Amino acid sequence: MKHFFLIALISFITLPIYASQEECIAFHTSTYLTQMPMNFFQQFFAPKDKRTLAEIVGPLKRNPDYKGWYESAPVNIPYLGQKIKITFTQGEDSSFMAGAEVVLKQFLQLNEANRLNDSKLVERNYQDGVSSSGAEPLNIKSAQDVWNFVRPTDIFIEKNTNGKYYLAISCTCEWEKTHGLQLVFREGKKLTRASGHDGQY
Known part of the structure; x- marks a missing residue:
C-alpha cells in the first residue's frame, strides 16, 4: 500500500x-x-471471509500423477450440500494460490438456492445430450429434477493463458456416461457453462 x-x-x-x-x-x-499489483484488486474485491486458505481447505497433498497439482481433503461445499476434494492445478505458484483463494471464497458464498437457480443450464445440457444420442429420457419433470442424476466428484481451480480463473466441478451424470458433466464457474462467482469434459471453459 x-x-x-x-x-x-x-x-x-x-x-x-x-x-x-x-x-x-x-x-x-x-x-x-x-x-x-493485480492481487491488490483480488484482495480488495474478495468476499469478507477472514479465514486463510489453509483454514478452509486444510493441508494440501501433492498429486503424484500431475506436476504442480495439489489436492485438499474433502471440503464442505454449500452449493452442493456435500464435502468434496478441491484440486489447485498450479499449487506451487504463490501468485496463483493467492488468486485461487479469492475464487474459492467467492464460490463458497453460493448455496443450494443458487444451485437450484442454475438448474435450467444443466437441464439444457441434458436435453441436448438425449437429443443427440437418442437415449431414453430420464424421469425429469422440472428443471430442478436434473440434479437427481448428477454426481459431483471433484473440484478444480485453474487459470488459463489469459490469466482468467475458473472453478470447475467435475461430475458423472446419467445421460452422458462417456464425457460426464463439468460445471464451470468463472472466477467462482456464477455458473457460466455446463458441458461434457471437453477441456473448454
Missing part, C-alpha cells in the same frame, strides 16, 4: 497541464491501473 500512495503522490507532482478535468482523471486512472 505504501508503494501505491507513493505512486499517487509522484503522479500528481509530475502531472502535466491538461486541457480538461477528464484528461486529468484519465491520466491518474491509467497510472494506477498499470502500476498497481
